[in-house]
Amino acid sequence: PDAECDSLGVAIVGIAQKDKLITSFGAEVGDKVIVAIDLDGKPHEMFALNWDTTYDKDAQLVQDQITAVQYLAEHDYIKSGKDISNPGILGTLEMLLETSQKGADVNLADIPKNENMPWNDWLKSYPGSGFVFTAKEDKCDFIKEYLAKYSIEADVVGEVTDSMTLNVTYNDQTIEVFNQNKNPVFKL
Template identity: 35%
Template sequence: MVHKLATLLLTLQNGRALAAKQSIAEAAAILKPASHDVIRLGDDCAAIPDGDGYLLLASEGFQDNFVRSMPWFAGYCGVMVNVSDIAAMGGRPVAVVDALWSDTSEAASSILTGLREGAGTYGVPVVGGHTNMRSTHNSLSVAILGRARHLLTSFDAQPGEVLIAAIDLRGRWHDPQPFWDASSALCGTEGAARLRGDIELLPSIAEDGLSRAAKDISMAGLLGTALMLAECSGVGMTIALDNIPRPDDAPMERWLSAFPSYGYLLTARAEDAEAILARFRGRDIAASVIGQCDSTLRLDVTWGDEKEIFWDLAQTPLMGFAP
């Protein structure tokens, strides 16, 4: 009899989200960066040394089926997901630019309205881009510039540290996409100030030296994101599913496949964990210690009294960015 945990993990291992992350290695092999010492690959943003801090540069692209079916939300997400990447690096957003292709001006108008309203909600200006309203398809790419004084990276998780998950559970499913949306309902309201304050937690944690490693929970889901963090840092992890903040009515498989609008993984020394948790909880964001870093290069998962190996990085790389 196949146990419940093994079945769950097998479904996640064979999902499209992790397959997409494995494709990153192919792109990196072609581009062949000149120096890994200056810009390390595998992080949420490129961190470019600049004076007493870092410029942060990132981008996101959205496929035709998503942009066509949910044009306003696609535009909004163009800002939302990029701001999340900047925060995951301990930074604050400076500006965004977009590249838009649409088959009609009406479609473009809806996409750009979402982009504008997302920019207003998160307080980051749209400063330019590329527009084509006579295309054969609808697609969107948005790039962001940010700045950090002290970095949170994917490369600095250490064996012995705890793994913390912080997720805003005050949201809803944005069907048919796997989005847990705790953001767009606040667009254009005084709740926008709350969103900006929530984002500010990440750079403040970095600047106060409470954590050095973090990632935002991406389309790879919580376990996939943890796996990327473990690979880049050259560590293993054990994660307890029972400890993950989760809405009461969210099935475990769906939740582990979700992309939350506000969701972060951070590692920290055990003595600093409570201070980090208190900052998130003080803003009504669910946060808990969900695991431990070790030196095994495996991602092990427990659920109830079951324990299984989700991924062994020593046997199967993910993105190929191990130290």
Template identity: 30%
Template sequence: MGERIDFKALAAKLSSSSGIAAKADIGSVAASLGLAGQPVAVGDDCAALPDGDGYLLFAIEGFINEFVAADPWFAGWCGVMVNISDVAAMGGRPVAVVDAVWANGEAGAAPVLEGMRAAARAFGVPIVGGHTNIRTDRGQLSVAILGKAKKLLTSFDAQAGDVLIAAIDHRGRYREPFNNWEAATDAPPARLRGDLEILPDIAEAGLALAAKDISQGGIIGTAIMLAECSGVGIDIDVRAIPLPDGVAIERWLATFPSFGYLISTAPEKADAVIRHFASRKISAAVIGTVKAGNAVAITDGADRIVIRDYAETPLLQLSRQEDAA
């Protein structure tokens, strides 16, 4: 990263990020539902349900009204895509999705449904049903997915001594005005489907135990969630983060990529993990270290600033139940 940055200003911006702060809603809702003490861990990209010698993966995504109104076709596409990403993040393969759509008439629903249909075709994942209400004045969308995994990558298994890898497809552009980095809608379907095999292959080869899909909280927010679920600290070197051409680090750290993951793995396995992504022409690099502690911090080689200490300011307030006990 050759550009000069105001490191303290960057840290201040990240510390006050609305994308990160919004993740606190997950913990408060989980508490209201009384999810503590159940056998299925809450706080991961998907719920992992034991099934024979593997796991069923179950997840759902909802979209803010402003996004659905501003870009309904892409909202429909994302309804399928981000769920597939959550399944892949856990080392799984998608099986099928269902949707819930609210719209003002058939004309209001059409672009959302067209976007979903296009993504389902591109990724080869069928839409098998859902819920429809096209007699409302507000467009809304939620999509759920079922997947399967042979071996899991989780948010709960990052370990002190690991390195943190960021893997993001740079072959895209921003879908303005949001911080969505879009590298999928014009990609060849065969490439998209092949890229989805990377995380399951890593899991099944035993190259990592922990991973997380980079979400609306960006690289830093996702690292905080991974750290808190695993009960570790993470230091991220902003100089080590690869950037797409013309994109500033300040925006990149707040970006929600269409294909982006954090992987925590042992140092001796990092090169093999990176090669899996490089073989698909996806940027991957070690960007930090996992350590004992409760803080996620950024460093520029000279200074280190804590973005969040989750022991002092919890975010998700979720962990594997046996750990919490």
């Protein structure tokens, strides 16, 4: 949003039921925030913040990971979601929250993390297979168990609020990371 020109990069592959799409504008107050990432990867040799989970993987597993997310969408487990992209884990979550016109409280320690990556790099990373979702509480256990079958660790990391802010707590300290009234990502 701070570039000198407007630009958009999109890739769409496959067929989806139009009433079963995962959108970023469906989060509701009280939904749980889930972060789901394939932790079995490594920093890409040419771009350290790209968490490469596809290059050395079995092609069938990579395809199954995508199909697993499709299954969750088609069976109404997920309310909203985004694949984690260039803004990293928290930036991607903020993009979802802004389009849903919501906020969230997140516990940093609950975010799935590869133990070899420092938090600063991990939160900025762009995983090959990583997602932020919102879901009703009664759907969360199934989502976590289902994705685990496909080498994706998913955990409930927080809850959607009506605050229009993204607050992150770690070691009993809470900071406001984004405030849509002061520093929106999209500047809608």
